[in-house]
Amino acid sequence: MTKKIKFGVAGVGHIGSRHAQCIIDNNRADLLKLFDVLPLNKWRFDTSKKELLCSSFEDLINSDVDVVNICTPNYLHAQMAIEALQNYKHVVIEKPMALSSEDAEKIINTAQKVNKHVFCVMQNRFSPTMIWLKDVISKQLLGTINMVVVNCFWNRNKNYYLDSDWHGSRLKDGGPLFTQFSHFIDILYWLFGEIDYTSSQFFSFNQKKYVEFEDSGIVKLNFANKAIGVLNYSTAVWKQNFESSITILGACGSVKIGGQYMDKILDCEIDQYNRPHIDDDIACNDYGGYMGSASNHDKMIDNVVQVLLDEKSVHTNSFDGFHVVKIIESIYSSRN
Numbered sequence: 001m002t003k004k005i006k007f008g009v010a011g012v013g014h015i016g017s018r019h020a021q022c023i024i025d026n027n028r029a030d031l032l033k034l035f036d037v038l039p040l041n042k043w044r045f046d047t048s049k050k051e052l053l054c055s056s057f058e059d060l061i062n063s064d065v066d067v068v069n070i071c072t073p074n075y076l077h078a079q080m081a082i083e084a085l086q087n088y089k090h091v092v093i094e095k096p097m098a099l100s101s102e103d104a105e106k107i108i109n110t111a112q113k114v115n116k117h118v119f120c121v122m123q124n125r126f127s128p129t130m131i132w133l134k135d136v137i138s139k140q141l142l143g144t145i146n147m148v149v150v151n152c153f154w155n156r157n158k159n160y161y162l163d164s165d166w167h168g169s170r171l172k173d174g175g176p177l178f179t180q181f182s183h184f185i186d187i188l189y190w191l192f193g194e195i196d197y198t199s200s201q202f203f204s205f206n207q208k209k210y211v212e213f214e215d216s217g218i219v220k221l222n223f224a225n226k227a228i229g230v231l232n233y234s235t236a237v238w239k240q241n242f243e244s245s246i247t248i249l250g251a252c253g254s255v256k257i258g259g260q261y262m263d264k265i266l267d268c269e270i271d272q273y274n275r276p277h278i279d280d281d282i283a284c285n286d287y288g289g290y291m292g293s294a295s296n297h298d299k300m301i302d303n304v305v306q307v308l309l310d311e312k313s314v315h316t317n318s319f320d321g322f323h324v325v326k327i328i329e330s331i332y333s334s335r336n
């Protein structure tokens with residue numbers, strides 16, 4: 001019989017329910033346990049299989065699962081991941097890995113002590129356009145990278161904040177760079193490596209009353225590889241998500257990826273290179289009231305299974321997760 005990896009999901013909200021479904025859909029994975037603090041009638045997932053339900057997080061991490069998926073609000077990630085690791089479970093941690101680099105480091109140290117894997121969720125890396133871009137950069141087809149501009153213009157409306165007991169809270173959510181745009185910071189780190197932050201400005205155009213942090217910002221970045229970059233972001237866009245794009249200007253070529261979810265090659269001018277056809281028709285997570293990032297969680301679960309059964313390497317590891325937190329922390333260090 002095929003060996004299967006046993007998963008337990010903690011926090012079965014918008015994204016936890018997606019984890020649970022991807023586990024069910026993977027023929028080498030078993031969904032063994034679920035835990036959420038909500039009363040059963042408020043769950044976003046089928047609760048009819050009583051054998052899946054745990055009465056506490058402790059029950060979940062004491063069960064027979066191999067992997068615990070931490071899909072709770074941001075501020076709980078570090079504490080829950082550490083508890084699961086201390087119970088000798090591998091952990092999948094939704095983004096952001098933690099709300100401070102100190103906490104992210106504690107996760108790394110605990111994982112090393114117990115010799116267990118940490119899988120960070122940064123699923124945009126699985127998008128075909130991003131895989132293509134990584135290949136273009138790795139093969140140095142653009143030559144020396146001079147400038148990078150990332151624009152993330154999204155809509156998160158009043159209901160998004162008022163419907164949640166953690167979105168908009170400085171301590172529980174952390175801010176748009178943690179909750180919405182850490183995906184794009186991860187892409188910058190993945191493509192260009194270390195970033196030395198230089199300067200930033202933050203703005204609140206819309207959400208002053210019910211959000212404890214900025215909704216928009218302009219960040220100037222200096223990369224260790226000498227390229228310069230700008231990240232412009234906003235969650236205060238009228239009506240709906242408008243743009244997520246990255247423009248890269250190199251000595252031998254220029255590329256622009258766009259679409260709502262950085263899923264389309266908009267421009268590609270590279271010396272002696274023909275732009276390939278890429279299947280860029282990827283889905284995004286649709287949460288009803290708002291649209292999220294690329295819906296590649298199936299690929300992330302598959303990576304967990306492949307690491308544990310086929311000895312493949314972890315797609316987005318704890319050091320990647322740590323660096324993203326460190327970059328955000330550095331940008332936010334000038335926030336009031």
Ligand SMILES: NC(=O)c1ccc[n+]([C@@H]2O[C@H](COP(=O)([O-])OP(=O)(O)OC[C@H]3O[C@@H](n4cnc5c(N)ncnc54)[C@H](O)[C@@H]3O)[C@@H](O)[C@H]2O)c1
Nearest residue numbers: 011012013014015016036037038071072073074094095293
């Ligand atoms: N990778 C992505 O694209 C993506 C998308 C959305 C959310 N996320 C991340 O996933 C996490 C959850 O986000 P969401 O949108 O699903 O939020 P959510 O509010 O919809 O779900 C969180 C769930 O955790 C539960 N919870 C709270 N405290 C708990 C505890 N102590 N133990 C167990 N369950 C608890 C809540 O009841 C809720 O059901 C966040 O960290 C968020 O940043 C990632």
